[in-house]
Amino acid sequence: MNLRRVGILVLRYAFVYRRSAIRLVEIWFWPTMELLLWGYVTLFLQRVGEGALPRLVAFLIGAMILWDVLYRAQQGITLSFLEDVWVRNLLNIFCAPVRLSEYIAATFLFGLARVGVTLLSLAVLAWVLYRFNLFELGYALIPFMANLLILGLALGIITTAIILRFGQAAEALAWAVPFLIQPFAAVFYPVSVLPPVMQVLARAIPCTYVFEGMREVLRTGTFRWDHFGWALGLNALYLAFGIWLLVRMFDLARERGLLGRLTLQ
Amino acid sequence: MHRCEDVVLHVHELTKVFNEIVAVDRVSFSISRGEIVGLLGANGAGKTTTLQLILGLIRPTSGRIEIFGKDVERHRIEILSRMNFSSVGVNLPPNLTVWENLWLFAQLYAVPRADERVAEVLELLEIAHLRDARTGRLSSGEMTRVNLCKALINDPELLLLDEPTASLDPNIADKVRRLLRRIQRERQIAMLYTSHNMRDIEEVCDRILFLHHGRIIAEGSPQEILDHFRTRTLEEVFIRIARSGEILVGHEER
Numbered sequence: 281m282n283l284r285r286v287g288i289l290v291l292r293y294a295f296v297y298r299r300s301a302i303r304l305v306e307i308w309f310w311p312t313m314e315l316l317l318w319g320y321v322t323l324f325l326q327r328v329g330e331g332a333l334p335r336l337v338a339f340l341i342g343a344m345i346l347w348d349v350l351y352r353a354q355q356g357i358t359l360s361f362l363e364d365v366w367v368r369n370l371l372n373i374f375c376a377p378v379r380l381s382e383y384i385a386a387t388f389l390f391g392l393a394r395v396g397v398t399l400l401s402l403a404v405l406a407w408v409l410y411r412f413n414l415f416e417l418g419y420a421l422i423p424f425m426a427n428l429l430i431l432g433l434a435l436g437i438i439t440t441a442i443i444l445r446f447g448q449a450a451e452a453l454a455w456a457v458p459f460l461i462q463p464f465a466a467v468f469y470p471v472s473v474l475p476p477v478m479q480v481l482a483r484a485i486p487c488t489y490v491f492e493g494m495r496e497v498l499r500t501g502t503f504r505w506d507h508f509g510w511a512l513g514l515n516a517l518y519l520a521f522g523i524w525l526l527v528r529m530f531d532l533a534r535e536r537g538l539l540g541r542l543t544l545q
Numbered sequence: 546m547h548r549c550e551d552v553v554l555h556v557h558e559l560t561k562v563f564n565e566i567v568a569v570d571r572v573s574f575s576i577s578r579g580e581i582v583g584l585l586g587a588n589g590a591g592k593t594t595t596l597q598l599i600l601g602l603i604r605p606t607s608g609r610i611e612i613f614g615k616d617v618e619r620h621r622i623e624i625l626s627r628m629n630f631s632s633v634g635v636n637l638p639p640n641l642t643v644w645e646n647l648w649l650f651a652q653l654y655a656v657p658r659a660d661e662r663v664a665e666v667l668e669l670l671e672i673a674h675l676r677d678a679r680t681g682r683l684s685s686g687e688m689t690r691v692n693l694c695k696a697l698i699n700d701p702e703l704l705l706l707d708e709p710t711a712s713l714d715p716n717i718a719d720k721v722r723r724l725l726r727r728i729q730r731e732r733q734i735a736m737l738y739t740s741h742n743m744r745d746i747e748e749v750c751d752r753i754l755f756l757h758h759g760r761i762i763a764e765g766s767p768q769e770i771l772d773h774f775r776t777r778t779l780e781e782v783f784i785r786i787a788r789s790g791e792i793l794v795g796h797e798e799r
Binding site: 284285288289291292295296299300363367368369371372374375376377378379531534535536537539540543 | 639653
């Protein structure tokens with residue numbers, strides 16, 4: 281992998297964002313709207329429950345912010361790819377001396393920068409509006425974030441592979457894939473509330489352990505290393521599968537001429 | 546005959562089959578340094594597939610492609626850094642200015658003194674005044690010239706051009722044809738050129754390959770082709786080839 285080329289591709293995305301007010305606003309718009317919605321729903325529930333759920337604000341807002349990290353990481357890769365398809369620039373990129381791995385690395389790194397900006401803004405807003413301190417999670421925030429970013433990367437790669445195979449007909453998956461796992465991943469509620477069959481599914485999803493771990497830290501101040509280990513192990517599997525699928529689909533795209541069709545259709 | 550050391554692109558028995566449909570059928574040809582070869586054929590004849598095979602975007606079913614004496618499958622990145630491509634169907638990000646787009650591609654191709662090179666190609670295509678315009682706001686003719694700037698940014702030794710004058714008015718199309726001829730003379734770039742505009746082909750190409758159902762059925766200089774088919778214009782040849790199998794027989798007699 282040539283890091284110089286990766287850097288230039290990242291710079292290209294930065295140029296596109298610098299030139300597009302809509303894209304810049306979008307970094308903040310949806311996460312802020314979600315935070316406002318979830319924040320006030322939570323405050324309302326807490327008021328109705330008359331203090332029966334003392335940590336509800338922390339649980340739900342913490343979960344919402346961490347979910348956004350995963351979602352934005354996945355979107356960073358998939359939308360960057362789709363953007364090149366939409367503006368019919370994909371062939372220009374792959375006719376230049378650019379490897380697939382360099383292209384994916386650039387989309388991920390740029391996605392990472394977007395996640396950083398979004399996360400910081402949400403953390404500040406959550407503190408101002410709800411007195412929720414994301415950094416209450418302390419050092420645990422680092423492994424939580426790392427695991428969510430790896431899963432975002434894996435899901436982004438898997439989504440891109442599917443779009444590469446099925447073309448623009450499958451582009452709705454760019455937004456749908458994260459939400460396919462959300463109900464099972466115990467984002468806003470513990471795994472124990474799910475029916476037994478869904479609990480099995482939940483335990484096969486890496487981010488389940490992150491959200492369970494987050495609630496544990498907020499409730500007891502304890503960081504569960506076993507949760508961390510499971511999340512990391514499953515993430516390794518997801519990422520390996522994602523890379524295998526993308527390489528396989530790129531191969532198939534070359535076999536069937538799909539790259540040209542994606543651009544010239 | 547081409548001298549071996551001058552051959553930039555060598556395609557040997559190239560075949561591509563998609564789901565039992567033969568898109569490219571045992572195609573063989575070479576292009577030498579400084580030569581412009583036209584690839585002609587009706588829609589679906591296999592021109593775009595051939596270009597994409599050469600670019601390594603499609604894997605051949607069988608056959609071999611060598612560029613600069615190296616196998617495309619094994620040395621793709623190294624080869625791509627010395628060649629370039631422009632197609633009427635491919636665009637640059639519309640939010641970026643012409644300068645930004647070209648500068649980024651100059652960096653991707655590791656062009657030394659990228660700023661100077663961008664200014665040079667803009668001058669060459671006579672669009673220096675567009676340097677700060679967003680590409681999304683350009684007319685199709687201007688966009689075509691920006692695409693050509695991108696294709697020339699790394700001073701390629703081999704240039705693949707897919708209908709480069711398709712959306713240009715006759716004046717600009719004429720300028721582009723002259724420019725390509727000038728570049729060929731001055732820099733000895735080898736070019737593979739597809740077009741439906743027979744005037745382009747007559748004026749620009751040294752040699753023509755006619756593709757029909759994925760096969761090369763006629764090859765020669767524009768004049769040789771006209772003499773062979775006893776017609777006055779390449780357009781007549783094109784129409785006859787597209788409509789009948791008679792020509793195929795004619796070619797086999799050559």
